[in-house]
Amino acid sequence: MTEDSRGDGGGGAVPSGSDPIPPFPDCDETIERLYVYLDGELTEDRRAAIQRHLDLCGPCVDAFGFEAELRRVIANRCRDHVPESLVERVAAALSRERDLQGN
Numbered sequence: 001m002t003e004d005s006r007g008d009g010g011g012g013a014v015p016s017g018s019d020p021i022p023p024f025p026d027c028d029e030t031i032e033r034l035y036v037y038l039d040g041e042l043t044e045d046r047r048a049a050i051q052r053h054l055d056l057c058g059p060c061v062d063a064f065g066f067e068a069e070l071r072r073v074i075a076n077r078c079r080d081h082v083p084e085s086l087v088e089r090v091a092a093a094l095s096r097e098r099d100l101q102g103n
């Protein structure tokens with residue numbers, strides 16, 4: 001195997017490791033977009049990206065599960081009565097997630 005990861009030179013104007021578009025959003029972004037995601041207002045690309053993140057990230061799946069559950073309850077009850085305990089659980093999960101990521 002020949003190692004030519006250095007390329008054949010071109011001035012070295014392109015720094016490696018600074019992709020403008022990450023393969024998937026980070027946790028913070030994923031959490032931020034969960035609401036939009038669940039509202040179905042994201043583009044196909046965005047949804048796919050978040051789905052990919054959820055595939056790889058347990059904590060986000062947790063938060064996502066709470067949020068999805070909340071949405072279902074809201075939909076079923078026509079926004080009539082949302083148990084406060086559920087709202088609080090979601091809020092707690094989200095803030096705990098932020099805490100963990102913020103470090």
Ligand SMILES: [Zn+2]
Nearest residue numbers: 026027057060
């Ligand atoms: Zn995550």
